[in-house]
Amino acid sequence: MRNLGIELIGPGIQRIRFNTLLVLFALFTFYSVSGQQLESYIKVAEENNPEIQSFNLKYEIAEEKINEVNAYPDTEFGIGYFVSEPETRTGPQKLRLSVRQMLPWFGTITARENYAGSMADAEYVEIAVAKRQLALSVAQAYYRLYANEAKQKVLKENIELLETFHELALNSLEVGSTSAVDVLRLQMRQNDLAQQKETLEQEFNAEEVLFNNLLNREENLSVEVVDSLFIPESQTDERERVAEVHPELLKFDKLYESVVEAEKLNLKDASPKLGFGVDYVSVAERTDMALVDNGKDILMPMVSVSIPIFNSKYKSVTRQNELRQKELQAQKNQRLNLLQTSLEKAVSIRNSARVAANTFIENLEQAKDAEEILIRSYETGTIDFNDVLEIQELQLKFQTGLVEAVKNYYMQAAVINYLSK
Incomplete structure (x- = not known):
């Protein structure tokens, strides 16, 4: 990779040489520490999150329920x-x-224990669901922070680039090859980018507070995000499917089992x-x-x-349990359809983000070629600063678009991981 260099062309005149990959601010350079960093944040969130603590307590209560039912009247x-x-x-x-x-009749207490245990299992699955949802929220908030910081870097580089063009414009103004209006337009463009960068900084601070709230820690703590991310070149053609043992589906299986145990208990109570x-x-x-x-x-x-001579009550409970089983099966099928739809949508957006990123890279290469042509034209004194501003604006659009594409890719990858793993 070539580094950004400054080559002297003549007295007081500098040529800017940019490498295309450098313009991307190393967005496609991956540090393995990024995954570890995100995992550490997720671990902190799981340890501190009040909702998960609440689910853990509910599970402990459900387990203690087993001791409650393991007793005679x-x-x-x-x-x-x-x-x-x-x-x-x-x-x-x-x-x-x-x-x-x-x-109670023989086996009734065992039936009660089994029913209480099945309810405890259902509560335990709720913990797994909450942890997955929290991990997804933390990951997506993390990638939003990354994108914000990356856009700030893009703006900073563009402001520095405009400063270089501003100096060239001042030199041209001295020799009468450009007008003061061009100089002012470059300054105004710099001011506009500075304002955009300041806005992003404010948004970063707000997003940082949200992130710390997810981790249930002090709001003023700083959040470190990875410097760069890349979109992997390899991509499997295998269709993604919702995991068969996904907690959101497993929850219905556990509830179904609890209804089965409830019916066994009902039959014992009818004895x-x-x-x-x-x-x-x-x-x-x-x-x-x-x-x-x-x-x-x-x-x-x-x-x-x-x-129980008049046992219509127990017959009614049996009928209710049968209907409850059908209801849970229908709810599971509906939830599976919704999860699969969400997964297909996430895969589609992720693939679109990959295509968009490749397009932005190609456009950036062409924009850099146009920029180099403009820089070379400075030697002949024919540089058009209107074209400079137009090319710079296009570059900024492509650079921020690339950052957004990378963010979208990883946010949807987090959704896919949530649904398919």
């Missing part, structure tokens, strides 16, 4: 005092104590329930006669069965 204790003491053969009853324990208990009755001794077992307390073990 509450044991019932009762105590009763006979105000009017019923007489029995062995004496009057004074006090009754009772204890009851209902037991009989067993109850065990014991009653203890305190009996006072009779004083009016002597009896065998006089005043003997009563101990009465009991077994009960709860049978």
Whole structure:
């Protein structure tokens, strides 16, 4: 690669030699550190993001739910005092104590654990979705910052180039080969570019605040972006497809599984329930006669069965679960179609960005050739500064367009990575 050089043509006269790749400000030079830099920002965002922290807590709550359902119904204790003491053969009853324990049908608690576990799995997938969406937002904000900074560099180089032409115009003005109007037009063009650069600086500061907010850190921290990016030459012709295990789709699978587990639990709830208990009755001794077992307390073990004879409730739940499964399958298919459409759109925009970048490169090469012709014409004193401004404006348009194309390429590549990986 040739470097920007200044060659002396004559006393006080300089020829500007630009290399085409240099004009692109090394946009097509790749530093491997760029990917690492972006990944480090994404890692910080994942560690600090309140939404992901919230999803982690929801997942922990869902996991703790498993311990909640892994328990038998509450044991019932009762105590009763006979105000009017019923007489029995062995004496009057004074006090009754009772204890009851209902037991679910065999396998019901396991079914509850499985259902709670499936709901926890669904919550865990939400964490994966949130992390992917956050990574996409951070990546796209990063590439916007890169494009802004690259455009500032383009403007800075163009301002310096105009300053060189301004000096040439002053020299021409001294020998009477140009007018003061040309000098003023070059100055006004410089002022306009300086104003554009200042606007970009303000936009960069605002975008930097947004980026820091994504990372949930102090807004005034500076963000370092890669100096240059390039669009790879190689491109696969294989059609991109949404990943089968994409979290946004996997979420529906996990919810579907939770409905399956809910139906298993519903069938267990429709089964009989067993109850065990014991009653203890305190009996006072009779004083009016002597009896065998006089005043003997009563101990009465009991077994009960709860049978859902009127089970229309459970049949309704079964029907609801069937409909819920169909609903989730339809929602998954709809989401898959939307994701695939978004993926196709992203691939199309990325490919268009590649084509646009190649076009801008070709136009820049031709613009540089025209610029060199104008510079050489200075030797004969026939330089037209109107043509200079026109060529410079075209170069700026192509350079900023190239930066925008590179930004679009990487922003859409981030979308494709989100959908297909």
